[in-house]
Amino acid sequence: MEHKKLELLRKEFPALSKVHYFNNGTNGPLPRISYEAMKEEADKEYYQGRYLPFIKELYEDMDQTRRLLANILKCSYEEVALTQSTTEAINIVLWGFKWHPGDEVITTTIDHTSVLAPLALLKSRQGIAVKYISVEHSERYVEENFLKELESQITNKTKLIVLPHVSFATGMTFPIKEISKICRKYDIQLLVDGAQGLGALDTDIYDLDVDYYAIAGRKWLLGPEGVGALYIKKNRISNLDPTFVSPASVKNRHEIDLNSPFYLPAPFAARYHTATAMYSPILKGFKASLEFMIDEVGINWATERIKHLSGYVRSLIEVFPGVQIVTPKGTEAGFIHFLVKGWNPVQLSQKLNEKNFMVRPVPKQHAPAPVRISLGFYLTEDELNQFSKALEEIIVNKVMER
Incomplete structure (x- = not known):
């Protein structure tokens, strides 16, 4: 069978x-179904025009794609924002924090540049401190030792821990659930780089109990390049400021009060959408890949x-x-x-x-x-x-x- x-x-x-x-x-x-969906959409745009004729359809596809991702993550679609990459998702979180000089972030020496580079810039601009934990590989890695080392680095200034779900550098899966327990113990937030996780691992996001989870579309979910996502735990959304604001991240996008210093954000995680409108062929291809992964595979x-x-x-x-x-x-x-x-x-x-x-x-x-x-x-x-x-x-x- x-x-x-x-x-x-x-x-x-x-x-x-x-x-x-x-x-x-x-x-x-x-997969063929993704290729065909992208080709069909590109042909439609080419022959019938772009954006305006299909704007309502685009927004519906964005919401449907978020629901498909929520199905895989086992969470609410209101906690899922669409991005252009894992890197963008990570940056949304890192720059959305209200940092103060001296705040600490803990990460590892085997994180991807998509994590290490934004943290280096945060050090320069915000005056935060970044602690890098070395992680052993091969038979030298002992989970208990790693968790003890991680916990030993925590101080009352530690605000965030950033780790990959699966390391691109060594291939190991991090014990995210145990790390989350440490975070809850010290009231620290947890950002997980899930580029190599979702689709390769069965990921019950509520069971893992992470605050933020950055997702790649083009890897284990078999989507095209140029699309990703970000999971944000619902009770963290009101505390994470959007860094980039587009019409897609504003509620009632054309009703801005010019006399007010404020705007009403889109509901929940949608406020972190940075693209005014996603490129429809890519979105259609990603949606088709997700449907293929859920329904066929x-x-x-x-x-x-x-x-x-x-x-x-x-x-x-x-x-x-x-x-x-x-x-x-x-x-x-x-x-x-x-x-x-x-x-x-x-x-x-x-x-x-x-x-x-x-x-x-x-x-x-x-x-x-x-x-x-x-x-x-x-x-x-x-x-x-x-x-x-x-x-x-x-x-x-x-x-x-x-």
């Missing part, structure tokens, strides 16, 4: 016939399969001589990161690319900068066997050359 389902789903991804798609964590493959099925595939490929390659798995055992989501003794990760990735496996290295600035494979539900065990064989051949040939 599962084999038949997988076979039917794979037909919806033409790219899978061209390459072994092991790079879902950068961009997921685009099934989020629970997808996340369980991703977990299985990650464990399976790990078991295949961890026995090879010289291979070090960087992703701590038991923390896998959709990633497996690894190093091979004697191999530069960039060169090893290129070798694997030549064998038609779409993999990539982590940038060298993010130590230990391993090779990264990210696995979608659509992959087969046979493809993972082929990958394992290709990697083994590369390692053996290198040894023989010596």
